[in-house]
Amino acid sequence: MSGRTLYDKLFDSHVVRTEDDGSSLLYIDRHLVHEVTSPQAFEGLKLAGRQPWRRQSMVAMPDHNTPTTSGFLNAAMIADPVSRTQVETLDANAREHALTYFRIGDMRRGIVHVVGPEQGATLPGMTVVCGDSHTSTHGAFAALAFGIGTSEVEHVMATQCLPQKKSKSMLVRCDGRLPSGVTAKDLVLAIIGKIGTAGGTGYAIEFGGEAVRSLSMEGRMTICNMAIEAGARAGMIAYDEITEAYVKGRAFAPKAEQWDAAIKYWRTLKSEDNATFDHTVVINANELIPYVTWGTSPEMVLPVDGRVPDPDREKDSTKREGISRALQYMGLTPNTLLAEIKIDKVFIGSCTNSRIEDLRAAANVVRGRRRAENVKLAMVVPGSGLVKEQAEREGLDKIFLAAGFEWREPGCSMCLAMNDDRLEPGERCASTSNRNFEGRQGAGGRTHLVSPAMAAAAGIAGHFVDVRKLA
């Protein structure tokens, strides 16, 4: 008999009951909540006269609509009335149900997927859900973490459970080591380029192999964060000493004897050697160089030494039209060298790349250099108040400011432009976020996804450039 995968272990240990059609009722340990996808769920709960099943499982904070300019002490100070109402609604719901809540003005507040792990609210072995597709991030902790819709948010609030069908399993094995200057972001972009944005649909992906094992937790979170961009609802990575070192001492992490008991269990959270997967993909990390997306889907990605594709060379007609449409939207000419594409803005932030390590990598590139003339705005948005504080302790803010980059307050910011940070029509941005969809960063805006070091390098050069060759 073949051994069990990490996914098997996580899924099976949370099954409350199994239905006739093979689906399961899955118990949810941690429910993260933000302001955009929760109001209708809280309202539904109230209309049905229900109470949260286990309010201690919930950790809430506003992040999508929050301003990133300084001086905001509370929701009432948000200028846009619709954004303000949404944040105030979460304030009120959190108060009514006495939730653990990081409001505007609280140092611990930030992007929900940065804060959960930072607080130790995300722990190995847990099921973690949030009304947000990038909940896959938390899988980096050997947790089963996936995004849900608002009906499901309400369902989890009311029952602590979700009806779920087990997915198929995929192993993405990343052999070798990433060359220096090539990061977790480049690796995950390479993976998506290889399997496509629908490649992981119906699967839970485990990322493994030497290249993943040697990554920090920050890098692992970047990889799992973008599992959803490969079509997989959940991505995960086995537990090891790197996970353990990260979790230890965090606010919500177990202490004393509970810690000892926990690590004993957590150390079993990996796929057995003889486990079989429904599908395996192998990536050779040794060969990778930095990646840049050129189109309007994360799978439209190439190494930075490549050229914009030529639709005329694509035989498949649906793909050819897709390329043409993307190039038209992106304002790009076929066969242009990626390194010749000039940018207007830089965005360093988002739940993919706004952790301390990301900011350090970007700061290392801009240190002692200046933002290029043609770059109108380069903004750095830390993932949480605590990341911001840490970065300031290390003097990173000064490095950015000296280079002409802006240093902002934490939040989702221009990742999806629900607050005031956005691209104007036609503007081109080097962005460390996760989605380059049409209009994602502002109507008509053109997004190129890159690593923090690559975004910083583009901000200095004024166009894309292999960060390892930056003059």
Place this chain on the structure above:
Amino acid sequence: MDKFVVLTGLVAPLDRANVDTDAIIPKQFLKSIKRSGYGPNCFDEWRYLDVGQPGMDNSRRPLNTQFVLNESRYQGATILLARQNFGCGSSREHAPWALLQNGFRAIIAPSFGDIFYSNSLNNGLVVIRLDESKMDRLFADCAAFPGFQLTIDLEAQQVRAPDGSYAFAFEIAAGRRERIMNGWDDISLTLKHSDQIRAFEQRHFAAQPWLAN
């Protein structure tokens, strides 16, 4: 949730792959704390020539006549044909809300974003997977015959041509199907198992006491 058993309706084609949830309903409309009012902003950036904002009078905005769903022959469509990976991207349930409120009751595509798929079924928007060759047939017929209709029979799990010339079978989880056909409330169904949930919780917290903190 409205019940859905059999539907015969006008079909509209959206012949592009990877239609993401940002395209289905752009983020500025996600600021609403309501569950309704999203219909006119479904596919907003493709539907209109200007940039949509919440609170605009959509009936006065300039329509993009190039966008297929604006063509007069597709007005009143209840079934949408789409391509691979429809609804990829974010978890926003506003996407199925917008589609439903725009009049669609069913979407047929080769594949869907996973979260979009369950969000849709949770709202009674019937999402049906058919392989590419069958999709090609449907797209071709939809283009060839103005007023082209299809029948979706959830009970029989079939998509049928109006003249009975073909019937394509589709798969859907039995539990899901039953819930949609009866318009049942998912939460009430789960709460019937409250005792089992409590018993699980006790075992779970006994084994991993740190989870109970």
